[in-house]
Amino acid sequence: MLFITLEGIDGSGKTTISKLLKEKLRSEEYQVVLTREPGGNEISEQIRNIILSKHNLGMDNWTEALLYIAARRQHVVEDILPALKEGVIVICDRFMDSTSAYQGYARGLGIRTLNEVQSIVLGTTKPDLTLFFDIEPTTANERMKVRNEGEMNRFDLENNLFHEKVYKGYQVLISENTDRIKVVDARKTVNEVLEQVYYYVEEIIQKIKDKANG
Numbered sequence: 215m216l217f218i219t220l221e222g223i224d225g226s227g228k229t230t231i232s233k234l235l236k237e238k239l240r241s242e243e244y245q246v247v248l249t250r251e252p253g254g255n256e257i258s259e260q261i262r263n264i265i266l267s268k269h270n271l272g273m274d275n276w277t278e279a280l281l282y283i284a285a286r287r288q289h290v291v292e293d294i295l296p297a298l299k300e301g302v303i304v305i306c307d308r309f310m311d312s313t314s315a316y317q318g319y320a321r322g323l324g325i326r327t328l329n330e331v332q333s334i335v336l337g338t339t340k341p342d343l344t345l346f347f348d349i350e351p352t353t354a355n356e357r358m359k360v361r362n363e364g365e366m367n368r369f370d371l372e373n374n375l376f377h378e379k380v381y382k383g384y385q386v387l388i389s390e391n392t393d394r395i396k397v398v399d400a401r402k403t404v405n406e407v408l409e410q411v412y413y414y415v416e417e418i419i420q421k422i423k424d425k426a427n428g
């Protein structure tokens with residue numbers, strides 16, 4: 215039972231690595247599911263479409279936060295917990311720290327306040343390991359420019375200041391959760407990033423095995 219989440223600002227490359235991590239773990243005979251937020255199942259994907267639509271520019275910050283959390287609740291109950299119970303490794307591209315960084319810090323609702331709401335809604339479901347893909351917002355922005363406009367969502371339209379704030383929000387979370395959140399240098403090549411990620415994944419697998427063996 216291992217729950218891994220990947221976090222970072224937009225353009226940090228976590229989505230590419232998530233797929234490679236899944237393949238690598240599968241090649242070592244682990245059962246793995248890869249999922250993402252917002253989304254993961256039919257109901258959560260519908261909520262995702264509402265949140266990210268470029269037509270919803272007037273969305274209130276709390277409405278936005280609660281929709282993310284609602285989508286997450288459905289995701290946890292319908293997909294994540296059942297998989298974990300079966301002993302599958304769950305890799306999730308974004309989870310509760312995204313809400314803390316984006317809505318809690320960057321939108322100003324408060325990291326602590328959203329922690330409270332999320333702990334009520336999600337109970338004890340917490341990642342065992344969170345990998346933060348560390349890259350400067352300006353570098354990430356350069357990477358994002360190669361995405362075409364059709365793929366852009368409401369957050370891609372936010373200004374640089376917003377993404378700087380998200381990055382700062384993550385720094386706060388890292389400093390408050392040093393045991394759980396591990397930082398990887400996301401400016402490196404894909405292979406090098408995967409190597410750093412795999413180091414932490416192997417470490418946590420070993421820890422869980424040691425614990426099981428008493």
Ligand code: TYD
Binds near residue numbers: 250
């Ligand atoms: P993501 O799926 O990573 O977008 P993309 O596939 O285009 O990389 O996430 C969509 C956006 O939602 C992203 O900008 C981050 C934001 N987000 C939040 O603001 N709060 C959250 O809780 C989550 C999960 C995502």
